[in-house]
Amino acid sequence: xxxxxxxxxxxxxxxxxxxxxxxxxxxxxxxxxxxxxxxxxxxxxxxxxxxxxxxxxxxxxxxxxxxxxxxxxxxxxxxxxxxxxxxxxxxxxxxxxxxxxxxxxxxxxxxxxxxxxxxxxxxxxxxxxxxxxxxxxxxxxxxxxxxxxxxxxxxxxxxxxxxxxxxxxxxxxxxxxxxxxxxxxxxxxxxxxxxxxxxxxxxxxxxxxxxxxxxxxxxxxxxxxxxxxxxxxxxxxxxxxxxxxxxxxxxxxxxxxxxxxxxxxxxxxxxxxxxxxxxxxxxxxxxxxxxxxxxxxxxxxxxxxxxxxxxxxxxxxxxxxxxxxxxxxxxxxxxxxxxx
Numbered sequence: 001x002x003x004x005x006x007x008x009x010x011x012x013x014x015x016x017x018x019x020x021x022x023x024x025x026x027x028x029x030x031x032x033x034x035x036x037x038x039x040x041x042x043x044x045x046x047x048x049x050x051x052x053x054x055x056x057x058x059x060x061x062x063x064x065x066x067x068x069x070x071x072x073x074x075x076x077x078x079x080x081x082x083x084x085x086x087x088x089x090x091x092x093x094x095x096x097x098x099x100x101x102x103x104x105x106x107x108x109x110x111x112x113x114x115x116x117x118x119x120x121x122x123x124x125x126x127x128x129x130x131x132x133x134x135x136x137x138x139x140x141x142x143x144x145x146x147x148x149x150x151x152x153x154x155x156x157x158x159x160x161x162x163x164x165x166x167x168x169x170x171x172x173x174x175x176x177x178x179x180x181x182x183x184x185x186x187x188x189x190x191x192x193x194x195x196x197x198x199x200x201x202x203x204x205x206x207x208x209x210x211x212x213x214x215x216x217x218x219x220x221x222x223x224x225x226x227x228x229x230x231x232x233x234x235x236x237x238x239x240x241x242x243x244x245x246x247x248x249x250x251x252x253x254x255x256x257x258x259x260x261x262x263x264x265x266x267x268x269x270x271x272x273x274x275x276x277x278x279x280x281x282x283x284x285x286x287x288x289x290x291x292x293x294x295x296x297x298x299x300x301x302x303x304x305x306x307x308x309x310x311x312x313x314x315x316x317x318x319x320x321x322x323x324x325x326x327x328x329x330x331x332x333x334x335x336x337x338x339x340x
Contacts, residue, residue, distance in 0.1 A: 001129075003136040005035060006149060011136070012111075013042040019136070020105040021098075021112035023090075023129040025119045026140030034179050035140050036086070036115050043111060044082050051079035055110065059089040066097040073101055073109045083110035090116045095124035102128070102135055144175040157186040161199040169205045172280035185209060206282040217244065217252040218285075220331070224253065225260065225292040229335035236328050246323040247315050253331065254308045261301040263293040270294050296338060304334050 003011060008022060022039065026032045044053050055072040062068055072085045087098065101112060112135075119126040119139075129137035145153070150171060154162065162170070174182055188208045193200055220235045239249070259277055266273030270293035274286055281289060296304070311330040315323050 001132070001136050003138045005138045005140050006146065008035065008136070008138045009038045009042050009152075012039050015043065015111070017107050018134045019111065020102050020109075020132070021114065021129065021135040023114045023116065023125065023135070023137045024140055025116040025123075025126065025137070026142075027118040028140070028142055029117070030178060030180050031142065032115050032117075032140045034183070035138075036113065039113060040084055040086065043113075044084050048081065048084070051077070051081065053077050053079060053081055053083040053110075055083075055085045057085065057087050059087060059091060059094060062087060062090075062094055062097060069097060069101045069112070070104065073105060073112060075110070085110045085112050087112065087114045090114045090125060092119075092124040095128050098125070099128050099132075102132055105134070145179075147171065150174050153183065153186055157183075157190045159186065159190055159193065159200055163199045163201045166200050166202050166205055168275070169202055169209075169280065169282050172275075173205070173209060176279050202282060202286075203284070206284065206286075209282055217249060218256070220249075221253055221256045222288060222292075224331045224335045225256065225296070225338060227335050227338035229332050229339075232331050232335055233328060236324065236331070240324055246327040247312075249327050250308060250312045250315055250330070253327075253334075254305065254312065257301055257304050257308060257334075260289065260293045260296060261298065261305060263289065264296065264298045264301055300337060304337065307334065307337075 012019070012022065024032050024036050024039070040048070040054060048054050057068050057072060069085065069087065077083055087094070090098065098112065098114060105112070116125060126137055129135045154170070173185060177185065185208060189200065189204060192204060192208050217239070220232060220239065223231050223235065262277070263270040263273030266276065270290045273293065274281055274290050307330060311326060314326055
C-alpha cells in the first residue's frame with residue numbers, strides 16, 4: 001500500500017498488529033536517512049538500538065546471504081519490546097528475498113524497514129510493497145516540509161515558545177536548508193536558548209542561522225546602499241588586502257541591488273519582497289534591507305543596476321585601468337546617488 005511520507009511516523013508510532021514492513025525510497029539519501037531515523041525511533045523507541053531490538057542488514061550483505069533477513073525477523077531479543085530489521089540500500093534484486101520474508105511474517109516478528117534510492121513506478125521492489133496487504137511504500141521527495149513537520153522538529157529540539165514572526169523565519173529556513181542542516185540549526189537554537197525564559201525571536205534565528213560567506217562584502221554594500229560614501233574607500237582597501245577580487249565585489253553588489261530592486265518592486269511593498277528572497281534574510285539585516293529598498297525606490301535601483309552592469313563589463317574587458325579603482329569609483333558613485 002502507498003503511504004504519504006508525512007504519515008509514516010504517525011503510522012509506525014502506533015502500528016497495527018498486522019503491519020509487517022515499510023519501504024522508504026527517494027533520490028536524496030539524506031532525506032531518506034532522516035525519515036528512516038524517525039520511523040525507527042517511533043517504532044522501537046529511542047533506546048531500542050541500545051537494547052538490541054534493531055538489526056541492521058546492508059543490502060549488499062543480504063544479496064550474498066538471503067537467509068539473513070528471515071533469521072533476523074524471527075529472532076527473539078533479550079529485552080522486551082517491539083523489534084525491527086533495517087535493510088539499507090536495497091535494490092530491485094532483493095525484491096524476491098524481501099517478498100518471501102514479508103509472506104512468512106507473523107505477528108510478534110520484527111517489522112521490516114527497507115530503504116532504497118530513487119525507484120520508478122515499475123520497480124519490482126516498489127511494486128512488492130505497494131501491492132502487499134500488510135506493507136507500505138512511501139516516497140521521500142525533495143518537497144519542503146510542511147508546518148506540521150516543522151513543528152514536530154521543533155518539539156524534538158525542545159523549542160516550544162516561539163514568537164509568531166520567528167516562526168515565519170523558521171519556515172523560510174526549512175524551505176531553504178537541507179534537512180540535515182535544518183535539524184542542526186534547530187539544535188543550535190535550542191542550545192542558544194537554553195535557560196532563557198523569553199520566546200524564540202527573529203534576532204535569535206539571525207544569530208544562529210548559517211552565516212553568509214560574504215559577510216565582509218555585505219558590510220561595504222550596506223554602506224553604499226545607505227549613502228555612506230566617505231567610508232567606502234577605507235573598507236575597500238581592507239578587503240583588497242584580504243584578497244577580495246574586484247569582480248567578486250561587483251557580483252556581490254549586483255546581487256544586493258537586485259534583491260533591493262525585487263523588494264521595492266513587490267506588489268505588497270519592500271517587506272513582502274524581502275520575505276520572498278531566497279536564501280531568506282533574518283533579523284536586523286532584513287529590517288536594514290527593507291529600509292534601503294524604501295529609500296532607493298525602483299527608478300534609482302534600475303539606474304544602479306545599469307551602472308553595475310557597465311562596470312562589470314569594464315572589469316571583464318581588456319583594459320589598463322586598475323580594476324579595484326573601477327569598482328571603487330562605481331560604489332562611491334552609487335553611494336552619492338543614494339543621497340540624492
